[in-house]
Amino acid sequence: MTQEQIDIRTPEYVSLQFQIAGLGSRAAALIIDQLILMVVSMIVILGLFFVGTEVNLAMMYFQDISSLSFAIAIILLFIINWGYFFVVEYFSGGRTIGKKILAIRVIQENGHSLTLLSSLIRNLLRIIDSLPSSYLIGIIMIFFHPKHKRLGDLVAGTIVVHERKAKKSNRTSKIEKEIELRGISQNDIIIDEWTLKTLGTKEWNLLKTYSNRLLELPVMERKQLTKQMATILFPKVGIDVANKSNEDLENILLVLYLILKDDWEFEL
Template sequence: MKKIKIITPENIEVEYTLADVASRTGAAVIDTAIQCIFYIILLIAAALIKYFSIEFWMEYHGWIIGILIIISMLISYGYFIYMELNMNGQTFGKKVLKLRTIRRNGQPLTLKHSLIRNLFRIFIDTFGVGIVLMFFSKDRRRLGDFAASTIVIADKNKDCPITLENLEKTNENFSYYISKEENELVREYLGRKNDMDDCSELREELKLHFTKKFDELGILDEWKEFINSL
């Protein structure tokens, strides 16, 4: 399995296993099958309208067909965007095959990144361009991934890298557990630690501070991975 190392905005190096072409294709097949179910439902709905209300169909068939086309486009484009934003970079197909899409710097997808990568999916990569590029790209990226600066990784029960951005997004009590001053201090430390001659003392002070604080709050086990990443 091909590995990739990325440096997060907080200068944390994380190693991931890149998703191979076979698993990405398999995930795409599953997602396409799910989309086809929705398309079939639309066709059945149109057939029922035409069968049980022929006069209504004759009078408004142009509108009905137009609405069905718009809904089909939303299914084709919106399915992946909705799934990726609500399942932390996964679709149903990716979840089954334990894959996840993240940004090239290790952070979670945003709406902008999902919009870009999936726009290329439906207009270009669907026609086989994506698979060809994955074979020749060292990061196994299709054109949409290049445009959106994203990669697809083998999840292997590993979450996104422990960063303040990820924690703030996934932990609803983040602002309660991490004060504004602590947030700024940790960001400053992570941004400069690689340039410091010796940051071991500061690192230990931060670890001790957060260990004591989270232990008193009774959430130490939940935040141990964050403390170890300092």
């Protein structure tokens, strides 16, 4: 079966080509995630049972467990099973554990990374997609929709695509040599996960282009570009541009480049 491609023009007028993830890869990823959730759910149920027997000495057997404990178990299982997809997808760049193994991810239809709202919407509607059982509605929609979207994807404006890690070259690039020479590493800046989520595809493309061009620019153009990049990106991560030398600005931008490189340097 031929791989289906989709061309997306981003709001920044960048043309991107994606390989759409079909029913097979999405189903396989879901099975892996469901197996993980099954194990976690069993641990939660057993934990609640043993806690319940400790608290309620009169209820020593499973069949005698109180309705309150049962209600707590149902609520916890719902939060875990729904929250897993919502939280993990958002904080892992649109990838659950199953999606990571299958090398697929969720992105917005405009080519940008998954937002908090779009992750919330697509996973809330997972409840409808799973009806009447075994994700029947979702399976039918993915199979027949030209972009393999389920209801959650349609409403949230998301799409699931394949990713392939970019092939690593044995040759060290100029910017990699420069970074090594400056002694720069990802650990030079600590950015929390919530802040890091503000840096998506657009910011990665800016940093990648900046880093690849940096050493080839004349001094004045290099300073101007560095200042512009710092003005655009630093407020997003809470870094003050003022009172910093041009070298400091360059170093910080290169650290941001390193931080985003591991997550965004792949081919789609």
